Amino acid sequence: MDAATIATWMHGIDVVMREEKDHLVQLDAAIGDGDHGTNMTRGFEAVVQALDADSSSPPGKLLILAGRTLVGTVGGASGPLWGSALRSGGRVLGDQPTFEDMQLVEVLAAALASVKDLGTASVGDKTMVDALEPAVETLRARLSGGASVADALGDAGDAAEAGMRSTIPLQARKGRASYLGERSIGHQDPGATSTALIIRALQRAVAQAS
Amino acid sequence: MAVETTHMRKFLNEPAKVVKESLAGLAAAHPDLVRYDAAAQIIVRRDAPRKGKVALISGGGSGHEPLHGGFVGLGMLDAACPGEVFTSPVPAQMLAATKAVDGGAGVVHIVKNYTGDVLNFKLAAEDAADEGIKVTSVVIDDDVAVQDSLYTAGRRGVGATVLAEKIAGAAAEGGADLAKVTDIVKRVNDRARSFGVALSSCVPPASGKPIFDLPEGQIELGIGIHGEPGRKRATLGHAAEIVDVMVEAVISDLKPRSGAKVLAFVNGMGGTPLLELYLLYGEVDKKLRAAGVEPARNLVGSYITSLEMAGASLTVLELDEELSKLWDAPVHTPALRWGA
Numbered sequence: 001m002d003a004a005t006i007a008t009w010m011h012g013i014d015v016v017m018r019e020e021k022d023h024l025v026q027l028d029a030a031i032g033d034g035d036h037g038t039n040m041t042r043g044f045e046a047v048v049q050a051l052d053a054d055s056s057s058p059p060g061k062l063l064i065l066a067g068r069t070l071v072g073t074v075g076g077a078s079g080p081l082w083g084s085a086l087r088s089g090g091r092v093l094g095d096q097p098t099f100e101d102m103q104l105v106e107v108l109a110a111a112l113a114s115v116k117d118l119g120t121a122s123v124g125d126k127t128m129v130d131a132l133e134p135a136v137e138t139l140r141a142r143l144s145g146g147a148s149v150a151d152a153l154g155d156a157g158d159a160a161e162a163g164m165r166s167t168i169p170l171q172a173r174k175g176r177a178s179y180l181g182e183r184s185i186g187h188q189d190p191g192a193t194s195t196a197l198i199i200r201a202l203q204r205a206v207a208q209a210s
Numbered sequence: 211m212a213v214e215t216t217h218m219r220k221f222l223n224e225p226a227k228v229v230k231e232s233l234a235g236l237a238a239a240h241p242d243l244v245r246y247d248a249a250a251q252i253i254v255r256r257d258a259p260r261k262g263k264v265a266l267i268s269g270g271g272s273g274h275e276p277l278h279g280g281f282v283g284l285g286m287l288d289a290a291c292p293g294e295v296f297t298s299p300v301p302a303q304m305l306a307a308t309k310a311v312d313g314g315a316g317v318v319h320i321v322k323n324y325t326g327d328v329l330n331f332k333l334a335a336e337d338a339a340d341e342g343i344k345v346t347s348v349v350i351d352d353d354v355a356v357q358d359s360l361y362t363a364g365r366r367g368v369g370a371t372v373l374a375e376k377i378a379g380a381a382a383e384g385g386a387d388l389a390k391v392t393d394i395v396k397r398v399n400d401r402a403r404s405f406g407v408a409l410s411s412c413v414p415p416a417s418g419k420p421i422f423d424l425p426e427g428q429i430e431l432g433i434g435i436h437g438e439p440g441r442k443r444a445t446l447g448h449a450a451e452i453v454d455v456m457v458e459a460v461i462s463d464l465k466p467r468s469g470a471k472v473l474a475f476v477n478g479m480g481g482t483p484l485l486e487l488y489l490l491y492g493e494v495d496k497k498l499r500a501a502g503v504e505p506a507r508n509l510v511g512s513y514i515t516s517l518e519m520a521g522a523s524l525t526v527l528e529l530d531e532e533l534s535k536l537w538d539a540p541v542h543t544p545a546l547r548w549g550a
Binding site: 025030033034038071076080081118119175179 | 293294295296297298299300301302324326329332333355356362363366414416417419434438439441442
């Protein structure tokens with residue numbers, strides 16, 4: 001995997017965020033303030049523009065550029081959270097021109113660690129962590145067990161979606177949905193939903209690269 | 211051309227440009243008070259930076275006008291950082307504002323307690339510190355409708371924000387140092403409590419749809435300022451009954467000294483006329499006196515809004531002599547002016 005994999009991933013996220021924008025807005029309107037789809041779309045449009053203007057950077061640097069762009073354009077909570085996540089992930093790769101399967105795990109693990117640190121959220125709080133953490137753990141376990149990266153990412157995407165659905169019966173304990181108390185129960189978390197979309201986009205980008 | 215959907219009839223050119231175009235209009239209306247830096251998307255006091263004066267900045271999502279841009283000027287804020295509608299601004303805006311207003315005495319960031327605002331201001335404060343600017347941050351969290359516990363993101367920052375900006379702004383104008391101004395913001399936050407009620411939802415321009423549906427005859431109790439639903443629904447009763455709920459929620463949490471002087475702030479959410487706000491104030495005044503406190507100061511009007519939401523919030527601030535004096539001090543901003 002290389003810089004093109006990252007660029008394809010980011011382009012894929014941009015496309016899927018636009019497709020799912022209204023759905024994310026609806027989910028967020030139910031338990032937040034209805035801007036998640038708009039914010040993620042604005043952010044990844046800017047990421048794609050920034051990456052298209054950069055044809056020479058290695059994959060780690062592209063992730064850092066994407067993260068910086070999200071911090072600079074999204075606002076809300078998802079800007080700093082995904083921005084820090086991609087920057088932390090990018091730092092794992094340094095200047096290397098290509099990266100191996102297990103390093104992809106380390107990129108995502110660093111991203112997860114920075115989200116949990118900045119957002120002080122854990123699994124079960126009804127946040128993006130509910131989708132991201134099982135995805136990272138599944139990817140690590142399947143690759144360690146000898147699965148191909150394509151299969152492992154497929155399972156990671158399933159785990160992210162299962163985590164996303166697991167947020168429905170939860171009462172939110174972080175973020176704006178927590179203000180609703182018990183009224184947040186019964187709704188799927190928009191941040192976990194966009195996270196599952198981002199993992200699926202990674203799966204497609206890696207499949208395209210191999 | 212205005213923009214109309216099934217749910218929305220608003221004066222817009224392009225929905226995506228509503229914030230920028232509104233800020234340009236604010237600056238065009240008040241060139242004596244503020245300037246608009248379009249590249250950084252910040253509203254800055256015209257005469258900033260003022261050498262030796264502690265500067266105050268605040269910011270947050272748009273849709274709460276006149277908060278915060280309408281409070282930039284003499285005796286209040288030095289700059290405001292407006293984000294997209296209901297979305298916190300980005301760190302680059304706060305950094306640009308901090309640099310634009312720093313007169314060497316330090317900058318206070320007044321941050322409403324929302325996850326996005328807190329995270330983006332945190333990143334900006336770190337960047338400012340890297341550039342050698344002294345920054346303190348105070349998070350405002352006065353909304354008693356949110357249980358402050360491990361199970362929420364903490365209480366929201368609502369009406370106390372306006373009071374803190376006015377009172378601390380007066381302290382800074384009077385020459386107080388960074389520690390003192392910071393302390394004043396904290397004191398206002400510590401001694402203020404708020405509770406809001408919605409009679410309707412509101413429609414963000416980008417989505418064109420109301421954030422929630424409120425069936426006929428129902429109201430939302432315990433709302434914030436982003437059109438988010440409240441903690442529960444109730445049947446719409448008389449104004450006096452609704453005020454009972456608001457005063458009880460605020461006073462039982464604030465627990466003011468018996469006989470305390472308080473500032474009572476009856477705030478409209480954007481779609482409720484002054485006719486009703488003064489009616490509410492009359493009820494609030496009576497009930498506060500019955501509860502054993504004296505409404506010695508007040509503010510009535512729509513100052514921290516939620517687009518066109520119909521509704522109101524009550525903020526009660528327990529005063530002392532110093533806070534009263536700072537409240538009375540001159541202020542001259544687009545949205546608040548007396549004594550100057």
